[in-house]
Amino acid sequence: MYSMIxxxxxxxxxxxxxxxxxxxxxxxxxxxxxxxxxxSYTKILEMIVSVLxxxxxxxxxxxIPEIKTMLIxxxxxxxxxxxxxxxxxxxxxxxxxxxxLMFIVAAYGLAExxxxxxxxxxxxxxxxxxxxxxxxxxxxxxKLGVAGASDLSQTKLSQSExxxxxxxxxxxxxxxxxxxxxxxxxxxYVLKNIKK
Ligand code: HEC
Numbered sequence: 001m002y003s004m005i006x007x008x009x010x011x012x013x014x015x016x017x018x019x020x021x022x023x024x025x026x027x028x029x030x031x032x033x034x035x036x037x038x039x040s041y042t043k044i045l046e047m048i049v050s051v052l053x054x055x056x057x058x059x060x061x062x063x064i065p066e067i068k069t070m071l072i073x074x075x076x077x078x079x080x081x082x083x084x085x086x087x088x089x090x091x092x093x094x095x096x097x098x099x100x101l102m103f104i105v106a107a108y109g110l111a112e113x114x115x116x117x118x119x120x121x122x123x124x125x126x127x128x129x130x131x132x133x134x135x136x137x138x139x140x141x142x143k144l145g146v147a148g149a150s151d152l153s154q155t156k157l158s159q160s161e162x163x164x165x166x167x168x169x170x171x172x173x174x175x176x177x178x179x180x181x182x183x184x185x186x187x188x189y190v191l192k193n194i195k196k
Contacts, residue, residue, distance in 0.1 A: 070110055127189050
């Protein structure tokens with residue numbers, strides 16, 4: 001369920017921003033006739049993707065264990081940039097369009113930055129890493145299941161398979177940046193202490 005909604009969210013966000021970038025480009029390059037044409041072609045598609053984008057976004061927020069500052073800043077930037085863009089296209093105002101574009105680029109950058117977590121190289125103990133970066137979704141006993149996280153007490157994977165999932169991510173699970181040794185230590189901890 002969660003990963004399907006995440007997929008719909010990513011697709012609708014991508015289409016939404018594609019339309020948005022093309023409109024901003026047309027506005028900034030004084031192609032007003034083309035902008036009007038493009039707006040009328042994409043009107044219905046834009047309405048559909050905006051609704052999907054919002055509904056899935058709200059659902060995803062309700063599934064997040066801790067609302068992070070980063071996420072709040074990202075939300076404010078997106079929420080500010082959309083009405084700015086609407087007014088900018090209506091009045092053909094380039095300055096507003098540029099501001100709106102800046103907000104969106106900043107929000108996208110923040111989203112990318114917070115997607116991958118980085119673990120300090122000095123931490124080598126599997127348990128501490130697990131508790132700091134896995135337990136939010138999997139829980140200390142492996143069974144929490146936030147955001148569709150697998151039950152780790154029932155995992156059938158080998159240590160190297162687990163280490164590889166940690167380093168590469170899987171579906172709705174973001175990759176967690178750490179060294180191979182750290183990933184191995186966490187994988188070992190999962191098999192020895194969490195797996196039943
Ligand atoms: C944001 C939530 C989240 C975090 C943080 C997270 N996971 Fe996951 N994890 C998931 C989700 C969701 C899945 C299911 C992915 C799928 O199958 O599409 C998953 C799947 C897994 C699996 C595969 C289990 C199986 O038997 O198939 C392993 C192993 C795993 N996670 C280990 C970890 C470890 C170790 C960490 C910490 C380094 C971690 N996860 C951090 C959400 C998370």
